[in-house]
Amino acid sequence: MDVILPDGTTLQLPDGATGADAAAAIGPGLARAALGIDVDGEVRDLARPLHDGAQVAIITSRDPQSLDVIRHDTAHVLAAAVLDLYPGTKISIGPPIEDGFYYDFEFPEGVTVSDGDFEALEAKMREHVKADEPFVREDVSVPAALERFRDEGQDYKVELIEDLVANQGVETVSLYSNGPFTDLCRGPHAPSTKRIKAFRLTSVAGAYWRGDSERQMLTRIYGTAFHTKEDLAAHMERLEQARARDHRKLGRELGLFLFSDVSPGSPFWQPAGMVIWNALTELWRRENRERGYREVRTPILYDVDLWKQSGHWDKYRDNMYFTDVEERPMGLKPMNCPAHIQIYKHDRRSYRDLPIRYSEAGLVHRHEPSGTLHGLLRVRHITQDDAHIFCTQEQVEDEVVACLDFGFFLYDLFGFTPRLELSTRPEQRIGSDAMWDRAESALEGALRSKGLEYEVNAGDGAFYGPKIDLHMTDSIGRSWQLGTVQLDYSMPERFELTYTGADNAEHPPVMIHRALLGSFERFIGILIEHYAGEFPLWLAPVQAAVLPLADRHEGYAHEVAAALAAAGLRAEVDDRTESVGRKIRDAELRKAPYMLIVGDREAEQRAVALRRHGEGDQGTLSLEEAVDRLKGEAAPA
RNA sequence: GCCGACGUAGCUCAGCUGGUAGAGCACUUCACUCGUAAUGAAGGGGUCCCCGGUUCGAGUCCGGGCGUCGGCUCCA
Numbered sequence: 001m002d003v004i005l006p007d008g009t010t011l012q013l014p015d016g017a018t019g020a021d022a023a024a025a026i027g028p029g030l031a032r033a034a035l036g037i038d039v040d041g042e043v044r045d046l047a048r049p050l051h052d053g054a055q056v057a058i059i060t061s062r063d064p065q066s067l068d069v070i071r072h073d074t075a076h077v078l079a080a081a082v083l084d085l086y087p088g089t090k091i092s093i094g095p096p097i098e099d100g101f102y103y104d105f106e107f108p109e110g111v112t113v114s115d116g117d118f119e120a121l122e123a124k125m126r127e128h129v130k131a132d133e134p135f136v137r138e139d140v141s142v143p144a145a146l147e148r149f150r151d152e153g154q155d156y157k158v159e160l161i162e163d164l165v166a167n168q169g170v171e172t173v174s175l176y177s178n179g180p181f182t183d184l185c186r187g188p189h190a191p192s193t194k195r196i197k198a199f200r201l202t203s204v205a206g207a208y209w210r211g212d213s214e215r216q217m218l219t220r221i222y223g224t225a226f227h228t229k230e231d232l233a234a235h236m237e238r239l240e241q242a243r244a245r246d247h248r249k250l251g252r253e254l255g256l257f258l259f260s261d262v263s264p265g266s267p268f269w270q271p272a273g274m275v276i277w278n279a280l281t282e283l284w285r286r287e288n289r290e291r292g293y294r295e296v297r298t299p300i301l302y303d304v305d306l307w308k309q310s311g312h313w314d315k316y317r318d319n320m321y322f323t324d325v326e327e328r329p330m331g332l333k334p335m336n337c338p339a340h341i342q343i344y345k346h347d348r349r350s351y352r353d354l355p356i357r358y359s360e361a362g363l364v365h366r367h368e369p370s371g372t373l374h375g376l377l378r379v380r381h382i383t384q385d386d387a388h389i390f391c392t393q394e395q396v397e398d399e400v401v402a403c404l405d406f407g408f409f410l411y412d413l414f415g416f417t418p419r420l421e422l423s424t425r426p427e428q429r430i431g432s433d434a435m436w437d438r439a440e441s442a443l444e445g446a447l448r449s450k451g452l453e454y455e456v457n458a459g460d461g462a463f464y465g466p467k468i469d470l471h472m473t474d475s476i477g478r479s480w481q482l483g484t485v486q487l488d489y490s491m492p493e494r495f496e497l498t499y500t501g502a503d504n505a506e507h508p509p510v511m512i513h514r515a516l517l518g519s520f521e522r523f524i525g526i527l528i529e530h531y532a533g534e535f536p537l538w539l540a541p542v543q544a545a546v547l548p549l550a551d552r553h554e555g556y557a558h559e560v561a562a563a564l565a566a567a568g569l570r571a572e573v574d575d576r577t578e579s580v581g582r583k584i585r586d587a588e589l590r591k592a593p594y595m596l597i598v599g600d601r602e603a604e605q606r607a608v609a610l611r612r613h614g615e616g617d618q619g620t621l622s623l624e625e626a627v628d629r630l631k632g633e634a635a636p637a
Numbered sequence: 638g639c640c641g642a643c644g645u646a647g648c649u650c651a652g653c654u655g656g657u658a659g660a661g662c663a664c665u666u667c668a669c670u671c672g673u674a675a676u677g678a679a680g681g682g683g684u685c686c687c688c689g690g691u692u693c694g695a696g697u698c699c700g701g702g703c704g705u706c707g708g709c710u711c712c713a
């Protein structure tokens with residue numbers, strides 16, 4: 001039979017030849033290096049027979065797919081080591097993931113495994129690697145596989161096989177063995193455990209069986225594997241670097257914000273952090289104004305009847321905060337929409353008034369479960385850069401497109417390229433299917449007309465309407481939703497909103513919910529990590545640190561600071577009795593973008609010695625030149 | 638909320654098998670008045686997260702709570 005190699009040449013092989021045979025036929029070096037084989041676009045074991053006419057490519061450590069293979073191998077080795085050390089453990093699944101792998105286990109009653117056990121586990125894993133155990137694939141009938149895993153008490157494997165039968169009607173399943181360990185597995189795997197050259201267990205965590213919080217919580221062990229020790233070390237180093245940009249660490253070091261036990265999940269903004277907050281708010285306010293939004297401000301506490309009418313009570317009351325006010329039950333707003341609806345409803349509206357766009361930096365409270373809190377990225381006290389647009393059906397697409405454009409404009413300022421998701425109707429929802437059809441296709445139309453790439457997140461919409469979300473990742477690659485544009489036909493109906501049309505009849509407006517930064521808290525968290533605390537001048541809490549060389553230069557230093565302040569710049573004089581080396585060091589650590597050093601020479605010439613954070617000495621400039629230069633750089637975008 | 642780990646000075650951390658708590662940085666004072674990433678000396682500073690238990694004695698052991706971290710579930 002013939003197989004086709006990546007360069008288009010044909011390789012003749014005897015019938016029944018395997019991937020390993022193909023590699024050997026090409027060359028002994030390749031045969032040794034081979035980890036798998038790509039057959040018609042699917043990575044397979046080398047040991048499996050090829051078919052005539054197959055497009056094949058031998059996979060070695062140079063191919064990116066090979067990392068998944070050895071990581072999956074390592075997951076099996078981990079499971080083998082776990083069964084060695086903790087007999088009676090039930091195994092579930094252990095796939096490769098981005099940057100590594102995990103395996104989920106149910107340990108025997110009374111056994112808890114923590115990262116303190118990693119050393120022993122890794123040692124046991126190394127034994128399996130050293131033993132050079134071949135990965136042997138065996139296809140067995142479903143009854144035989146079921147019997148085998150039932151005998152071993154591997155209930156999760158039994159459930160997996162039963163589901164494969166129920167959902168895919170399979171009659172056989174594949175098993176992979178390495179040494180005494182056998183796992184239900186689709187493969188592929190490398191020829192043997194010895195191909196695992198560098199691995200490490202990284203963390204342990206709980207994870208629900210099948211991601212279902214109603215079911216058993218298993219113990220998930222995370223690890224990673226690479227082809228060389230150097231690659232592994234480089235990966236660990238990257239993680240280390242990423243941790244240095246963690247906004248929680250930088251927030252503390254730079255004095256931006258803090259958290260306290262007295263109000264979990266709610267940041268306290270320190271003066272430096274508030275500068276960033278205000279700079280961002282000013283930008284946001286100005287841009288909203290220019291785009292036809294009018295700012296409003298609404299209460300945070302409302303009669304619970306409002307939340308019953310909006311539907312939030314039914315769906316979210318467990319995550320809301322309630323109190324009684326003179327025996328009247330009230331709830332803190334978890335969203336601003338019913339508040340903006342009150343303003344809309346206060347007056348009669350004409351089609352001539354639409355679209356009406358209300359914006360508010362709205363403070364909402366959501367009782368996020370304790371385990372989900374995460375610095376500024378997941379808080380209970382949330383300041384949304386919210387807006388609600390009331391418009392006619394005809395205006396919907398233009399308005400949605402304008403929202404997306406606005407969002408991209410803002411993200412561009414920071415060099416962000418958000419990932420887009422279109423989330424469609426959830427199971428628990430309000431409104432008719434016809435409404436949902438209309439809303440979903442309107443959002444899709446807007447995305448299409450912009451030619452934007454997006455992912456569909458089926459069933460993840462808000463309970464009142466579908467949405468387009470803007471996502472960004474943090475320093476270690478976790479994805480967070482920032483902006484959102486949501487189309488809503490339900491709230492206008494629930495609150496009986498109307499406008500008078502040209503036909504002099506009453507019509508319901510369409511409502512668009514829109515937050516672009518998402519929340520100031522989360523957005524600033526992402527900003528801190530994005531810039532690693534080295535903010536552009538317009539956001540920097542202290543834009544210029546004026547550093548007098550000696551006490552006698554203090555007077556001039558304050559003149560310099562005053563000149564900067566007069567130009568609208570944030571300057572501080574470091575008038576401590578310290579060496580200039582020390583003052584520079586501290587200003588560098590505070591990540592002040594500019595340092596203006598003044599001594600005898602500068603005082604005499606009314607000049608400054610300019611130093612840029614992270615770059616060093618920029619030479620001497622006249623005071624006027626320095627002020628102009630900083631002022632020019634301090635405007636946002 | 639669930640699983641696991643952790644909680645000691647403002648920060649980063651040490652504190653062995655239970656015996657009256659320590660370092661560096663920061664802070665205060667004094668001296669130094671300095672030219673591009675730490676001047677030196679002295680000093681002050683702790684309900685060892687909280688509550689309860691075991692013990693002659695608990696930072697250390699046990700139970701409960703709170704918080705934080707890593708995941709999972711959730712995220713209007």
